[in-house]
Amino acid sequence: MQTWSATTFPETPINAILNTVYREKGVEVDLKREDLIDADVSGNKFRKLKYNVLQAVEEEYTALLTYGGAFSNHIAATAKAGKLFGLKTIGVIRGEELGYDLKETLLNNPTLKFAHDCGMEFQFVTRSAYREKHLESFRESLKTKHGNFYEIPEGGTNALAIKGCAEILDELTANYDFIACSVGTGGTLAGIIEASLPHQKVLGFPALKGDFLEAEIRKYTSRTNWQLVTDYHFGGYAKTSSALIQFINTFKKEQDIQLDPIYTGKMMYGLTDLISNGYFSKNTRILAIHTGGLQGITGMNERLRKQGRSTINI
Ligand SMILES: *Cc1c(COP(=O)(O)O)cnc(C)c1O
Numbered sequence: 001m002q003t004w005s006a007t008t009f010p011e012t013p014i015n016a017i018l019n020t021v022y023r024e025k026g027v028e029v030d031l032k033r034e035d036l037i038d039a040d041v042s043g044n045k046f047r048k049l050k051y052n053v054l055q056a057v058e059e060e061y062t063a064l065l066t067y068g069g070a071f072s073n074h075i076a077a078t079a080k081a082g083k084l085f086g087l088k089t090i091g092v093i094r095g096e097e098l099g100y101d102l103k104e105t106l107l108n109n110p111t112l113k114f115a116h117d118c119g120m121e122f123q124f125v126t127r128s129a130y131r132e133k134h135l136e137s138f139r140e141s142l143k144t145k146h147g148n149f150y151e152i153p154e155g156g157t158n159a160l161a162i163k164g165c166a167e168i169l170d171e172l173t174a175n176y177d178f179i180a181c182s183v184g185t186g187g188t189l190a191g192i193i194e195a196s197l198p199h200q201k202v203l204g205f206p207a208l209k210g211d212f213l214e215a216e217i218r219k220y221t222s223r224t225n226w227q228l229v230t231d232y233h234f235g236g237y238a239k240t241s242s243a244l245i246q247f248i249n250t251f252k253k254e255q256d257i258q259l260d261p262i263y264t265g266k267m268m269y270g271l272t273d274l275i276s277n278g279y280f281s282k283n284t285r286i287l288a289i290h291t292g293g294l295q296g297i298t299g300m301n302e303r304l305r306k307q308g309r310s311t312i313n314i
Contacts, residue, residue, distance in 0.1 A: 009037055009046070014172065014287070017255055025275050026282035030176070031257065034168060035264075035292040038080070040114060042263075042292030044188045045077030047168060048161035049152070053081050055160060056150035063088035065142065065149035066156070067133055070095055071111045071238070071299045073262075073292070074156045079115035089120040090146050092133065099124030110298045121146070157187030162220045165191025168289060176287040178203055178280070180271050182263035183228065184237075186213050188291060190220035202226035205267040208237035232270030238262055240300070242310060244269055249313045260293030261300050261312060 013036065017029045034043030056064060064087050068075035075091050082089030093112070098105045099122065106113045112122070123145070125133075132138055133154075143149070152158070165188045169179070174197060183189050183204040193202045206213055206228055214228055234241050240261050248265040252258055259265040271288055280286065301311040 009043075009050075009167070012036055012043065015255075015257065017257075017288075019254060019272075021272060021276045025278065025280065027275050027280050028283075028285045029271070029275070029288060030286070031288050031290050032168070032173065033257075033290050035258075035290045035294060037292070040295050041077040041080050042073040042295070044165060044168070044289075044291040045074050045156055046081065047164040047191070048074075048156040048187060049077060049081045050164040050167075051160035052150070052152055052156075052158070052164075053085050053087070056087065057085060059150070061087070061148065061150040063090060063146065063149040064152060065090040065092065065146065066152040067092045067130070067154040068094070070098055070109055071296055073111075073296060074154070075120070076111050076114050076295050077156070078152060079118035079120035082120065083118040087150075089115075089118070090123065090142075090149060091115060091120045092123050092125060092130070092142070094125065094127060094130040096124045096126045096129075098122075108302070111295060114295060155185035155187065157185040157190075157220075159220070161187045162191040162194060166195035168192055169195040173287055176200060176285045178284065178286040179289065180205065180267060180286060181289040182207055182267040182291055183210075183213060183217075184208065184263065186217040187220070188289075189226070190217050192289070193217070193221045193223050193226045196223070196225060198225065200225060203271075204228045205232050205270045206230055207263050207266050208233050209235075229270055229274065232266050232273070234266060238300070240304070245304070245310055245312055247272075252313055257290070258294055258297075258314065259290070260296055262296055263293045264290055 012033045014030050014032050022029050037043035064082050066078045079089050178201050180203045181189050183206040189204040196202050247269045248259045304311045
């Protein structure tokens with residue numbers, strides 16, 4: 001599948017997911033393969049960037065600046081989008097220690113290595129500076145250092161990102177009763193909610209403990225046909241359990257589809273658990289969104305290995 005051009009993404013296929021639990025409960029589950037938009041980058045992150053990049057180009061900016069942690073899918077996506085569109089990219093990265101020896105950092109961090117290879121420049125900042133990144137004084141210091149830039153928030157969520165994510169749904173998704181999607185900042189879910197039909201219900205599976213998420217999503221949509229399922233964050237952002245890792249490995253073996261441990265694995269685990277608990281009535285049609293996130297697996301596996309825990313088969 002080719003990567004994105006300025007205005008279009010390839011149509012992403014919808015795969016039927018067959019397993020005994022779904023069959024026994026009489027529930028149909030299909031998976032929309034947004035992970036196939038790009039080999040390196042989360043599909044939803046490209047969707048979120050699309051109208052932002054077009055806006056930046058339209059306003060004749062030459063650089064994109066954004067923020068993220070050291071394994072951020074959004075950092076990887078912004079770096080690649082900048083490369084594709086000939087825009088300079090600057091990543092403000094949490095953790096100043098990562099900047100002490102960049103060579104060493106790049107050896108140990110596949111996400112930053114990827115972003116660096118795409119041409120991204122990094123500014124590593126302390127955790128306290130990172131927390132205060134919304135302050136005007138901080139933005140001014142960034143401008144002094146890097147010149148003018150088009151700013152994209154951490155995680156990539158803004159009004160233009162919602163517009164891009166609304167395009168995840170189309171006429172081929174109109175007949176599903178439920179749409180399920182993983183939630184980080186909630187931007188992707190908000191776009192899906194906005195594009196959903198009145199007869200559809202949208203279920204968001206937060207990948208982190210986030211009491212703020214519901215209010216955050218309401219900033220971007222006034223629709224009410226949605227709900228957050230908050231029981232499947234596995235202890236918080238980037239936290240995993242052996243049950244989750246095992247689920248991802250089994251899913252790969254049975255379906256030949258790779259899930260990631262931070263977002264899509266948790267969503268599919270949660271969805272499958274709801275189904276086996278009888279949450280959905282017979283003949284319900286569910287569309288789950290595979291948002292991608294696969295670039296993060298290598299980094300996660302290195303951390304799991306260091307902890308002596310079992311890893312994700314890739
Ligand atoms: C970022 C991300 C999400 C969450 O998207 P939000 O818009 O921040 O809620 C889900 N899945 C993957 C793979 C992601 O990279």
